[in-house]
Amino acid sequence: MKKTLLSLSNLSKQFDGKNVLDSLNLDIYDGEFITLLGPSGCGKTTLLRLMAGFEHPDAGTITLAGQDLTGTPPEHRPLNTVFQHYALFPHMSVFDNVAYGLKMEKRPKEEIRERVDEALAMVQLQDFKGRKPHQLSGGQQQRVAIARAVVKRPRLLLLDEPLSALDYKLRRTMQGELKRLQRELGITFVFVTHDQEEALSMSDRVVVLKDGEVQQLGTPREVYERPANLFTARFVGETNFFPGEVESIHDSAITVDVFGLKRTLRRPDFPVRPGQPLHVLLRPEDIRVLDPADAQGVAGKIIERNYKGSTLDSVIQLEDGSEVLASEFFDEDDPAFDYRLGEPVKVSWVDGWEWLLPEEADESVHEDALTDA
Amino acid sequence: MTRWLPRVYLVLVYLMLYVPIGVLVVFSFNDSRSGYTWGGLSLRWYQSLFHNNAMVEAMWNSLWLALSAATVSTIIGALTALALHRYRFRAKKVLNGMLFVVMMSPEIVLAISLLALFLLVGIQLGYLSLLLAHVTFCLPFVVITVMARLSGFDESLPEAARDLGASDFTMTRTVLIPVIMPALLAGWLLGFTLSLDDVVVSTFVSGPSYEILPLRIYSMVRVGLKPEVNALGTLLLVFSLVMLMLSQWILIRSKR
Numbered sequence A: 001m002k003k004t005l006l007s008l009s010n011l012s013k014q015f016d017g018k019n020v021l022d023s024l025n026l027d028i029y030d031g032e033f034i035t036l037l038g039p040s041g042c043g044k045t046t047l048l049r050l051m052a053g054f055e056h057p058d059a060g061t062i063t064l065a066g067q068d069l070t071g072t073p074p075e076h077r078p079l080n081t082v083f084q085h086y087a088l089f090p091h092m093s094v095f096d097n098v099a100y101g102l103k104m105e106k107r108p109k110e111e112i113r114e115r116v117d118e119a120l121a122m123v124q125l126q127d128f129k130g131r132k133p134h135q136l137s138g139g140q141q142q143r144v145a146i147a148r149a150v151v152k153r154p155r156l157l158l159l160d161e162p163l164s165a166l167d168y169k170l171r172r173t174m175q176g177e178l179k180r181l182q183r184e185l186g187i188t189f190v191f192v193t194h195d196q197e198e199a200l201s202m203s204d205r206v207v208v209l210k211d212g213e214v215q216q217l218g219t220p221r222e223v224y225e226r227p228a229n230l231f232t233a234r235f236v237g238e239t240n241f242f243p244g245e246v247e248s249i250h251d252s253a254i255t256v257d258v259f260g261l262k263r264t265l266r267r268p269d270f271p272v273r274p275g276q277p278l279h280v281l282l283r284p285e286d287i288r289v290l291d292p293a294d295a296q297g298v299a300g301k302i303i304e305r306n307y308k309g310s311t312l313d314s315v316i317q318l319e320d321g322s323e324v325l326a327s328e329f330f331d332e333d334d335p336a337f338d339y340r341l342g343e344p345v346k347v348s349w350v351d352g353w354e355w356l357l358p359e360e361a362d363e364s365v366h367e368d369a370l371t372d373a
Numbered sequence B: 001m002t003r004w005l006p007r008v009y010l011v012l013v014y015l016m017l018y019v020p021i022g023v024l025v026v027f028s029f030n031d032s033r034s035g036y037t038w039g040g041l042s043l044r045w046y047q048s049l050f051h052n053n054a055m056v057e058a059m060w061n062s063l064w065l066a067l068s069a070a071t072v073s074t075i076i077g078a079l080t081a082l083a084l085h086r087y088r089f090r091a092k093k094v095l096n097g098m099l100f101v102v103m104m105s106p107e108i109v110l111a112i113s114l115l116a117l118f119l120l121v122g123i124q125l126g127y128l129s130l131l132l133a134h135v136t137f138c139l140p141f142v143v144i145t146v147m148a149r150l151s152g153f154d155e156s157l158p159e160a161a162r163d164l165g166a167s168d169f170t171m172t173r174t175v176l177i178p179v180i181m182p183a184l185l186a187g188w189l190l191g192f193t194l195s196l197d198d199v200v201v202s203t204f205v206s207g208p209s210y211e212i213l214p215l216r217i218y219s220m221v222r223v224g225l226k227p228e229v230n231a232l233g234t235l236l237l238v239f240s241l242v243m244l245m246l247s248q249w250i251l252i253r254s255k256r
Helices: A044-052 A094-104 A109-122 A138-150 A168-185 A196-202 A220-225 A230-235 A363-372 B004-028 B044-051 B053-086 B092-104 B107-121 B127-151 B156-163 B168-196 B200-205 B213-222 B227-255
Strands: A004-015 A018-029 A033-037 A059-064 A079-082 A156-160 A188-193 A205-210 A213-218 A240-249 A253-258 A261-266 A277-282 A287-290 A298-307 A311-318 A323-329 A344-349 A355-358
Touching: A004 A044, A004 A188, A018 A044, A018 A059, A018 A188, A018 A213, A033 A044, A033 A196, A044 A079, A044 A156, A044 A188, A079 A138, A079 B156, A094 A109, A094 A138, A109 A138, A138 A168, A168 A188, A168 A196, A188 A196, A196 A220, A205 A220, A205 A230, A213 A220, A213 A230, A230 A355, A253 A277, A287 A323, A311 A344, B004 B227, B044 B053, B044 B227, B053 B092, B053 B127, B053 B168, B053 B213, B092 B127, B107 B127, B107 B200, B127 B168, B127 B200, B156 B168, B168 B227, B200 B213, B213 B227
Parallel strands: A033 A188, A033 A205, A079 A156, A156 A188
Antiparallel strands: A004 A018, A004 A059, A205 A213, A240 A253, A240 A277, A253 A261, A277 A355, A287 A344, A298 A311, A298 A344, A311 A323
């Protein structure tokens, strides 16, 4: 059984009368890599700052391993932060930056030197001890910030979009390194990002946030394959939404009318009744593009094709004007596989690969939230 | 022709600026009593300057005043700048504006109002009145210098220090003050030079008990130009050059 390390209960926070967090509950397990994912303004950074102690909640409690931390100032919390723009002390050398936390603990000089060397070796910066932060590249500064935070051996490491200032390639390298560090140190990582790809590839669990409320909490696979609502479905990855209507209900399956096709699909967890409108969600890689002569499938034509190296991504316009994204792997037998623009095709999917969601009352609001991100 | 014309122009501009200073420096080593004829090289005016007890005393007075005024205004100014930067309060804009009023208002107005205030409160004109007056006109310059540095200050630095276990006081001592130190030094130097060569305000608020250098020179020149003044001017020139180099050195070091 997983042990809860940090427990947030009923946390609320307002800024200038605006709710940023609204009675939020979250349990973080000991040793896990958990990611707070959401568009800007969703409250993820505020949540992190509450954990670190830079902000105080209007209501609710923060408990770390059974100890109430709610009123504890940041310097007395056994957790450390990696800041978005690193926040390295510009007047101190790399060594002094990393040693700062240990000096605050009044550790003996010998121990400080050993532990700083060890931390710098961990991030492969042992040769940069004497440099000042401005003499380092962005990636190196990032490593110093990480070493400075982990040298105190915190129970929990908070990371506030630490990779957002790095270029794509360096970001991928650092993602791998962070995962490795987390495994080696066994420290619980709370990682904040607005990058869903980063969240999926790094985390044990993902918390999808919107307007200060948890939309979904689950493993990356759950969040991607079984989104809890339309917001999560739209925010995490690309999704096609097909309008469906329940025709008939069986024991473990339902028949749904999608663009006039009768498909027998797995019965969802939420209650359904005949005639109910549904969203049929399909990821681009679940779409099958068929020959126009094929009996099943929805007719449309190719309006865009993008060669992506390992996949061919296409946009298909259906007869009702809606667009479908398809992502297909290249077939070894047919390396010349391609489409021409305007080519008529049919679109289908394998039954059971879809995910069903009920219609939501305020669907237009989700669209707005997404354009902000 | 087109090639040497700009050069001649440049040379003329620089001659215009530096010939008077050059003349002053050269004549400070002049043996002749007259200010217009060359009588050979000599250090006699430096000698007589240092034997002029009233002059030496005024010099020390001025230095001490500038030192204390710069220090006091740097301390008050830095705290003011920090408060203006850190906290949001209602009178913030008013306070900020008032600093500029002090800086922009004519010196003579400041001088008269300070004199009136000192007479009203009953402060004897002397060191104390001079110090208060000098701190008053130095303060806005220090506040603005420090605020400029703080506006580029990364707000997550104090948080990082707290996060690593520093109390608010330790954070201020080990992170905040070192980071704004160049601005503190620049503000201090600015205050020092402002105080050192102030005439207008000092004329009004100084008393017979505490004579300072600019006023001493002023009164000396009024009764006739003595070559001693050239020597004094040369010394002041060297002194301000040293101060200038010092401030540049601090600035360059802080940028690294």
